Amino acid sequence: MNPQDVAEAVEEMGALLRLDGADLRLVDADPKTDRIEIALELEGVDCEECVMPPALLEQMISDAVSRCVRGEFELVLRDPRVP
Amino acid sequence: MSAVLTSERAEVSTDAEALYELSLEGGWGDGAPILAATDERVLSLLAATPSAPDYVIGALPPQYGVATVELVAVNAAMAGCVPEAFPLVLAALEAILVPEFNAFGLTTTTSSVFPMLIVNGPSRAELGIDYRAGCMGGAAGRGSMTIGRSVSLCLRNIGGQRAGETSRTVFGQPARFGLCFGEWEERSPWPSLAQRRGFTADDDVVTVHGGKGTFPLADINNDDPRDLLLLIAKSVAFPLSNMYLGGSGENGEVVIAVNPIWADRFATAFPEIEAMQEFLWQHAWQPIELWPELNREILRSKDRVDGAGRVSLARRPDQFVPIVCGGLGSLHAIALPSFGESQMQSAAAIRP
Known part of the structure; x- marks a missing residue:
């Protein structure tokens, strides 16, 4: 897993979220563990419900990363809306 | 100074298919194509260990053939083992020969048991020892396939272990071709297997387990x-x-x-x-x-x-x-x- 590839996927998805005032931040992408940690940032969002629902967002991020990364990975999405 | 090889020699064809056929006829193959154990290949393996070629690791059951480092290198060469992985083959045999492992029992029993190799240490990934998806079969890492196969060929060609002959195993199991995989230490929440057994994280360690299957x-x-x-x-x-x-x-x-x-x-x-x-x-x-x-x-x-x-x-x-x-x-x-x-x-x- 190349962290740069992951960053590109996160940027691709982040660009979509920024339209609603949200953003994504790549916290960690470790080739030794194949674990990718991404945080959803909602500071600039007026309506949290207007941002993609958590499950759908996670699936879309996973799909985006899959297009850029060869092999398996574990995606951990820190979504403040999920307790 | 280069080592002097003393093993019995055989003339083999440079044609891969002819070599394969010869290994089947001679009974020193394992049913899959092998590489020729040329002087060059054997010497490169011997250069990867501080042990002398005539150093005796032990007598491998069931027929107690004497396993010198050179004979192990010959079998590892046939298995396609790279020099960097050769010390792990020697370590595996050293572990197998500890009496409490009961290698004689394992190689003669009617059971399907065979030594399974679990690797920890810094060389795991660079040697191609599988520890992620498909690590127990199918991931096709060079280290996994060739280290496990080297040990199996040693048991076969030096120890004389053969299913249906010296080994009474009823079914055998796929690991008899060689099973070698690593632990994903970076994803383990606990100390690695090797650390729990007294080694450090800097050691390349082979643990042998008499496993009956997956x-x-x-x-x-x-x-x-x-x-x-x-x-x-x-x-x-x-x-x-x-x-x-x-x-x-x-x-x-x-x-x-x-x-x-x-x-x-x-x-x-x-x-x-x-x-x-x-x-x-x-x-x-x-x-x-x-x-x-x-x-x-x-x-x-x-x-x-x-x-x-x-x-x-x-x-x-x-x-x-x-x-x-x-x-x-x-x-x-x-x-x-x-x-x-x-x-x-x-x-x-x-x-x-």
């Missing part, structure tokens, strides 16, 4: 770590396990390979590996009523039944050996059941 476990219905571990304990304590067949249950280990997702889940309930082993031990039993009367009498005569009518699989928690490896698909674990009369051994690779 026994798959799966669950998609329950996320609770204790519930899941309870079911694993009950699953590995199956009534026809070798650990119920033999004597006291004091020997042998059950390796329980969990994937990183399950490992994280177990670590929430069992931050210390010893607590997890204790839990497995406490629940790996079956009620004596499970067995027919004839079997009950035998188990009772061997003092295997406690006051509550439970028949424990093992005598001690340390006979359950969790390790972390495999892909990220969750849902799955694999147990490597024990032959019973064999104790796991480890040895570190020694480099020049």
Whole structure:
């Protein structure tokens, strides 16, 4: 897993979220563990419900990363809306 | 100074197919194509160890052929082993030859058991030893395939182990071609297997386990770590396990390979590996009523039944050996059941 590839996927998805005032931040992408940690940032969002629902967002991020990364990975999405 | 080779020589064709046919005719192959053990290949392997070519590692059962470093290198060359991996082959054989491993029993029994190699250490990834998805078959890492195969060829060609002849194994198992995989240490919430056995994280270590096969476990219905571990304990304590067949249950280990997702889940309930082993031990039993009367009498005569009518699989928690490896698909674990009369051994690779 190349962290740069992951960053590109996160940027691709982040660009979509920024339209609603949200953003994504790549916290960690470790080739030794194949674990990718991404945080959803909602500071600039007026309506949290207007941002993609958590499950759908996670699936879309996973799909985006899959297009850029060869092999398996574990995606951990820190979504403040999920307790 | 280059080593002087003393092994018996054979003229072989440079044609790969002819070499393959010759190995089948001569009985020194394993059924798959091999590389020619040329002087160049053997010498390059010998240069990767501080041991002299004539150094005797030991006598390999079942026919107790003397395993010199040079003979091991010849077999490793045929298996396609690279020099950097050769010290791991030697370490594996050193571990196999520890008497408590009971290599003679393993190579002669009717059981399907065979040495399975588990690798820890810094060279794991660069040698191509599989530890992620498909690590127990199919990932096709060069290290996994060639180190395991080297050891198998040594047992075959030096030790004289042959199924249906010197080995009475009824079914054999795929690991007889060579099973070698690594632990995904970076994803383990616990110290690595090698560290738990007294080595450091800087050591390249091979642990040999007399495993009867790969026994798959799966669950998609329950996320609770204790519930899941309870079911694993009950699953590995199956009534026809070798650990119920033999004597006291004091020997042998059950390796329980969990994937990183399950490992994280177990670590929430069992931050210390010893607590997890204790839990497995406490629940790996079956009620004596499970067995027919004839079997009950035998188990009772061997003092295997406690006051509550439970028949424990093992005598001690340390006979359950969790390790972390495999892909990220969750849902799955694999147990490597024990032959019973064999104790796991480890040895570190020694480099020049």
